[in-house]
Amino acid sequence: MNYRTRARVRKVVDKVALALSVAVLLAPCLFVFFWMISLSLKYDIDNTAWPPVFWPEEVTFENFAKVFDESPMFLYFWNSVQVTGSATLAALILGVPAGYGIAKARAHKMAAVLLLSRMTPGLSYLIPLFTLFQVLGMIGSVWPIALTHMVITLPIVVWIMIGFFETQPHELEEAARIDGASLWQAFYHVALPLARPGIVVGAILAFISSWNNFIFGAVFAGRTTRTMPVAVYNMLTFESFAWGPLAAAAIVVMLPVIILTIVIQKEIVQGLSAGGVK
Amino acid sequence: MAGAEATIAAGTRAAGERRLRPYLLFIWPALIVSSALIIFPWLFTIWMSLNDWHIGSKQVFVGLDNYANLLTNRRFLESIGHTIYFTILAVVLPMVLGTLAALVFHKKFRGRGFFRTLFIMPMMATPVAVALVWTMMFHPQLGVLNYLLTLVGLPPSQWVYSTTTVIPSLVLVEIWLWTPFVMIIVLGGLASLPNEPYEAALIDGANQWQMFWNITYPLVLPFLVVALIMRTIDALKVFETIWAICNGGPGTASEVLNVYLYAQAFAYNQVGTASAVVIVFFAIIVALSLVLLWARQKAKWS
Numbered sequence: 312m313n314y315r316t317r318a319r320v321r322k323v324v325d326k327v328a329l330a331l332s333v334a335v336l337l338a339p340c341l342f343v344f345f346w347m348i349s350l351s352l353k354y355d356i357d358n359t360a361w362p363p364v365f366w367p368e369e370v371t372f373e374n375f376a377k378v379f380d381e382s383p384m385f386l387y388f389w390n391s392v393q394v395t396g397s398a399t400l401a402a403l404i405l406g407v408p409a410g411y412g413i414a415k416a417r418a419h420k421m422a423a424v425l426l427l428s429r430m431t432p433g434l435s436y437l438i439p440l441f442t443l444f445q446v447l448g449m450i451g452s453v454w455p456i457a458l459t460h461m462v463i464t465l466p467i468v469v470w471i472m473i474g475f476f477e478t479q480p481h482e483l484e485e486a487a488r489i490d491g492a493s494l495w496q497a498f499y500h501v502a503l504p505l506a507r508p509g510i511v512v513g514a515i516l517a518f519i520s521s522w523n524n525f526i527f528g529a530v531f532a533g534r535t536t537r538t539m540p541v542a543v544y545n546m547l548t549f550e551s552f553a554w555g556p557l558a559a560a561a562i563v564v565m566l567p568v569i570i571l572t573i574v575i576q577k578e579i580v581q582g583l584s585a586g587g588v589k
Numbered sequence: 590m591a592g593a594e595a596t597i598a599a600g601t602r603a604a605g606e607r608r609l610r611p612y613l614l615f616i617w618p619a620l621i622v623s624s625a626l627i628i629f630p631w632l633f634t635i636w637m638s639l640n641d642w643h644i645g646s647k648q649v650f651v652g653l654d655n656y657a658n659l660l661t662n663r664r665f666l667e668s669i670g671h672t673i674y675f676t677i678l679a680v681v682l683p684m685v686l687g688t689l690a691a692l693v694f695h696k697k698f699r700g701r702g703f704f705r706t707l708f709i710m711p712m713m714a715t716p717v718a719v720a721l722v723w724t725m726m727f728h729p730q731l732g733v734l735n736y737l738l739t740l741v742g743l744p745p746s747q748w749v750y751s752t753t754t755v756i757p758s759l760v761l762v763e764i765w766l767w768t769p770f771v772m773i774i775v776l777g778g779l780a781s782l783p784n785e786p787y788e789a790a791l792i793d794g795a796n797q798w799q800m801f802w803n804i805t806y807p808l809v810l811p812f813l814v815v816a817l818i819m820r821t822i823d824a825l826k827v828f829e830t831i832w833a834i835c836n837g838g839p840g841t842a843s844e845v846l847n848v849y850l851y852a853q854a855f856a857y858n859q860v861g862t863a864s865a866v867v868i869v870f871f872a873i874i875v876a877l878s879l880v881l882l883w884a885r886q887k888a889k890w891s
Contacts, residue, residue, distance in 0.1 A: 412615030439633035561718035
């Protein structure tokens with residue numbers, strides 16, 4: 312073998328090895344999603360068959376219909392939208408200016424407070440707040456849940472915005488300041504419009520984490536104020552062998568966040584890795 | 590010398606304050622809200638940890654009795670053991686796999702963005718819903734995982750239904766969920782690497798392994814430490830997947846600290862005991878984080 316063929320063989324081997332490693336990494340990741348979809352589309356008789364049925368002869372959407380018939384899914388969906396939506400919105404209103412201030416003033420000690428909030432176990436907020444809300448008679452509406460979800464959304468928004476504003480050039484704002492704009496005007500009219508992409512990433516990541524949160528809703532929610540993850544968890548305890556509807560419910564809960572993930576997939580990788588550096 | 594340094598330090602501190610003052614108004618609202626959400630619960634928890642209070646009965650001040658009782662509480666001590674066992678596995682394995690995945694996804698190939706999105710899907714999926722799917726997959730008689738084991742000629746496992754295999758099985762779910770997180774952080778590190786050292790190394794005739802070990806590894810180390818810190822904190826705090834899959838069972842075999850805490854607080858209504866557990870728990874997390882932060886400083890210097 313001369314040098315050139317050896318180099319070519321080497322290139323092919325490299326390519327095959329790369330393809331193999333991508334396949335090995337993705338297989339378990341995709342299999343769980345595949346199995347979830349498979350369970351949700353099969354009749355119970357196929358779901359409880361041994362050996363398991365991978366490709367059913369007949370596909371059904373009955374399981375999805377069951378999920379919506381047997382539980383007020385739309386109500387739970389609306390609860391989740393209210394809780395996650397308001398917690399995300401409030402986090403943006405408070406967190407974007409805070410991220411800007413911390414980035415401009417280089418107040419890294421304040422950023423450390425954020426790490427502290429990540430270190431605190433979520434449950435430790437719940438016992439006192441549960442007692443407080445009970446005393447105030449607030450249990451039974453979605454608003455206490457939304458309030459506690461700010462513990463999740465606010466640090467994410469501030470964290471992402473600090474990273475974003477730190478990399479943003481400040482010449483434009485300085486020009487605005489020289490032209491007589493106040494700090495707030497420079498922020499509102501110059502820095503904020505430029506930060507749109509960062510705000511979108513922060514908002515969506517905060518939305519996803521809040522949507523996925525189970526424990527706050529589990530403690531605070533009553534029958535009519537359940538969020539989606541709590542509703543799905545309760546389906547498990549009631550129908551431990553109805554695998555089809557259970558898998559269908561799992562898909563219904565995840566669908567919004569999966570769609571959002573696809574929408575901002577590029578920015579997720581950038582946003583999260585930028586936030587992780589500090 | 591020391592005096593001069595102190596003056597400089599004071600000078601930069603004053604400069605820092607001057608820089609900060611105009612921006613305080615931007616920060617205050619967020620700070621007030623987060624303090625209200627954090628400080629009130631903390632004061633309450635510290636006070637309650639000194640009281641014996643079972644919801645529905647009278648509250649009695651007992652000093653440090655709750656802590657003393659924890660020291661001899663077998664279930665509590667065992668839950669610390671479970672937490673350590675779980676955390677070690679749920680940190681080391683995603684770290685190794687996530688780093689390997691980052692090295693693979695750092696290479697340029699067609700469809701990289703698409704495959705990378707597929708790969709990060711698990712960490713975005715709702716953990717409780719994922720846990721339900723895994724529960725069905727773990728079923729010892731009808732679960733698909735045992736079928737896959739028999740396909741490759743391995744004996745079936747009891748998975749989360751046996752006290753010896755429950756924690757490794759739960760770690761499997763944790764690996765599936767959080768390997769992408771490690772991957773993203775490390776990928777960010779790899780993307781920030783300069784090209785020059787590699788070009789110089791190539792000219793000097795270094796091989797792939799030498800380049801990885803002498804250039805990539807030390808430059809990416811700070812990112813690995815960040816991923817390690819985050820992963821450790823999250824693994825210590827694990828709750829949702831364990832609660833949804835097996836409730837800390839069978840028996841109490843997978844009862845980690847957070848699950849124990851939840852049971853004390855919301856199943857037995859032992860607010861005093863639960864508050865003491867929170868304090869101990871937080872102390873453990875802070876201590877471990879400080880150790881890891883110190884390791885990060887060391888990694889920076891070398």
